[in-house]
Amino acid sequence: MDATPLRAVLVTGASAGIGEEFARQLAMAGHHLVLVARRLDRLEALASELQARHNIRVACIASDLSKSDAAESLVAALQAQQIQVTGLINNAGFGDRGTVQDLPLQRQLDMIQVNVTSLVDLTWRLLPALKESANSFVINVASTAAFQAGPNMAVYYASKAFVLSFSEALHEELKRTGVAVSALCPGATDSEFASEANMSDTLLFKAGTMTTEAVVRKALASRRRAIVIPGLKNLLMIWLGKLSPRVVTRRLAGMLQA
Ligand SMILES: NC(=O)c1ccc[n+]([C@@H]2O[C@H](COP(=O)([O-])OP(=O)(O)OC[C@H]3O[C@@H](n4cnc5c(N)ncnc54)[C@H](OP(=O)(O)O)[C@@H]3O)[C@@H](O)[C@H]2O)c1
Numbered sequence: 001m002d003a004t005p006l007r008a009v010l011v012t013g014a015s016a017g018i019g020e021e022f023a024r025q026l027a028m029a030g031h032h033l034v035l036v037a038r039r040l041d042r043l044e045a046l047a048s049e050l051q052a053r054h055n056i057r058v059a060c061i062a063s064d065l066s067k068s069d070a071a072e073s074l075v076a077a078l079q080a081q082q083i084q085v086t087g088l089i090n091n092a093g094f095g096d097r098g099t100v101q102d103l104p105l106q107r108q109l110d111m112i113q114v115n116v117t118s119l120v121d122l123t124w125r126l127l128p129a130l131k132e133s134a135n136s137f138v139i140n141v142a143s144t145a146a147f148q149a150g151p152n153m154a155v156y157y158a159s160k161a162f163v164l165s166f167s168e169a170l171h172e173e174l175k176r177t178g179v180a181v182s183a184l185c186p187g188a189t190d191s192e193f194a195s196e197a198n199m200s201d202t203l204l205f206k207a208g209t210m211t212t213e214a215v216v217r218k219a220l221a222s223r224r225r226a227i228v229i230p231g232l233k234n235l236l237m238i239w240l241g242k243l244s245p246r247v248v249t250r251r252l253a254g255m256l257q258a
Helices: 017-028 040-053 070-080 105-132 154-173 212-221 232-243 246-256
Strands: 006-012 032-037 058-062 083-090 137-141 180-184
Touching: 006 017, 006 105, 017 032, 017 040, 017 083, 017 212, 032 040, 040 058, 058 070, 070 083, 070 105, 083 105, 105 137, 105 154, 137 154, 154 180, 180 212
Parallel strands: 006 032, 006 083, 032 058, 083 137, 137 180
Antiparallel strands: none
16 A cells, blocks of 8 residues: 555455445445455455556455454554545345354354444444545445344344444434435345355245345445335335234244245
């Protein structure tokens, strides 16, 4: 990296799937980037490709967001490299299929740390810089899972309900500051998520997936909205869910990922 301060959008979970696609579309729009994930080799390959194709600078930072000090170390690395964050995409996350009792406790606690705690931690630490920057934004990747309980993926669904609620509240709190906050709620999307979560053979994923390209296009185009639900099918499912008793929606969610 050269010594000129870099004004960049930070994307967590940029080594695969939706996060990688955020990096691609933001690069195409001319944004400098900070890419974050555990797999540094993947981040560096993506950074080289994007820098060769677009007139941008890309920094890569390896970080395991399941560690309690990850956000603090990440922000220290940004300061050391003189990077000012002008946009934050809290995208890193994972799920796992299984009952609360059957899944290892540490796996479920790591899920809360990555999907919830590190997201809040990073947001809090970067808000002062975001407030100083015109037209800055935060996109928190929630899920259609945020709208009902999910038996057989209880912690994952609860983590995404947190992300949705937190982002909606933050959207209102920051309305007059110029920082746009959005909760992106994708449904089943073609990425590494399903295999990581042991969900490839579920009805939810067999019923069809959206491309990461379409999900991210919608997210970036709608980033001033509090809640963004890409895809007509996902939107309809959520509206139908709102009209149904909770006992119906949670049982349906359980069936889709049995
Ligand atoms: N795909 C779907 O159907 C779907 C639907 C709704 C919501 N979402 C949400 O979308 C987001 C992105 O998921 P995806 O579909 O793109 O899945 P993916 O292809 O599996 O990508 C997940 C990303 O998160 C990163 N990550 C996971 N654990 C991490 C950790 N401990 N520390 C740092 N980074 C970590 C991974 O990087 P490393 O492994 O290199 O660390 C990877 O870059 C997640 O929040 C997910 O819950 C996905």
